[in-house]
Amino acid sequence: MTDSIDRRLILLTAFEPSGDLHAVPVIEALKRRCPDWEIVAWGGPHMEAAGATLLGNTATDGVMGIRGATRALEVRKIHQEILRWGEHRKIVVHLAVDSPSANLPLSGQLKLRGTRVMNLVAPQLWAWGAWRAKMVRRTSDALLCLLPFEERWFRERGFVAKYVGHPVLSKPLDLEVVKQERDGLPPGGPRILLLPGSRTSEIRANARLLVRAFELVLGRHRSAVATVVCTTDATARLFRDQFERLPSAVHVKVGGLEGAIDWSELALAVSGTVSLDLARQAKPMVGVYRTSLLSRLGARFLIKAPYLLLPNIVAGREIVPEFVPYSGGPEKIAQAAAEFLGDGRKRAQAADDLRRVALSFGDRDPGLLASLAVEHLAKTGSITNAALDEIVQTQTLPGAPSNTN
DSSP: OOOTTOOOEEEEEEOSHHHHHHHHHHHHHHHHHOTTSEEEEEEOHHHHHHTOEEEEEOSSHHHHTOOHHHHHHHHHHHHHHHHHHTTTSOEEEEEEESOHHHHHHHHHHHHHTTOEEEEESOOOHHHHTGGGHHHHHHHOSEEEESSTTHHHHHHTTTOOEEEOOOGGGSSOOOHHHHHHHHTTOOOOSSEEEEEOOSSHHHHHHHHHHHHHHHHHHHHHOTTOEEEEEESSHHHHHHHHHTOSSOOTTEEEEESOHHHHHHHOSEEEEESSTHHHHHHHTTOOEEEEEEOOHHHHHHHHHHOOOSOOSHHHHHHTSOSSOEEEEEOSOSHHHHHHHHHHHTOHHHHHHHHHHHHHHHHTTOSOOHHHHHHHHHHHHHHHSOOOHHHHHHHHHHHSOTTSOOOOO
């Protein structure tokens, strides 16, 4: 605990709904450990509920749903707002949560004012931007990594970096909650889960593709049913708005993801963190991320990683099919689904591989570890790999997988 006169100011910024969620356990741990510190955020409602003083709502779909030059101008406007607010305040640590395109320029300007910067969720330079490593090192004092292999990758390139675990995989399933969420889901089979993403742009790009792929599955399996899980009422309305009329076998619900995963036999999922939710429950999936043909061709030059779906990235091989990025029609996705549905051994192998992926994340508490790292940086003004190693070592339970790289 800190002394009662200690009023260190910690700023968190998140520009995505997922960042809003990732920040929650860190805020909760900081509030417990350092109750006299001032924790302020530009983020979302989950960060506010966790105890941060929310000064700007930047992590809902509004800003990040905007594209192109308009989006860049909006982000720049938010940066200027934050910098004006911080002109006469001593921000000790800026915890930048994900969204490197939005957070890195802001972090760079705060660093010039003497603020220490830590990133929760390391930029995926290993996939698309190794050439940007020097710039990221200049704008960040430390990276807190959510994927097991990232620590070694970044340290080999001169970063202060540590794997702290992943929020999705850091807590056990509540089986009673799963059972309650599963109740009322439609009968029939095969049972297909459609996960269209949480952002406006994702839903608009992928909703029709997922439903058309399911309709092709329905052509082979007349009793097939689909459940669509949306994150909010607004995204559920947006999903429905993509269709004049949804097939009667497609049911849309808000929330209850864990129960829906348990209910399903196979998921067709937009690529993102939700693929780790599926891995957590060892559920076979087909990963999708629809984009334009021009964007897909451009991605060939920019993206260096062989895989882009998180379970495949962590496994180092394709354990489930991925169409990421993808500019084609529903036929290939439906065919991949049909191969899973027609081969029980293939589904079992995918489930086993996904279970191994989930176990590879170990038993770390990312909220606690990140809060301890922020606390160390705030109190000492610096942080090293050795200090991060000690933080993790002292908090890792005896016998738990350490994932030391």
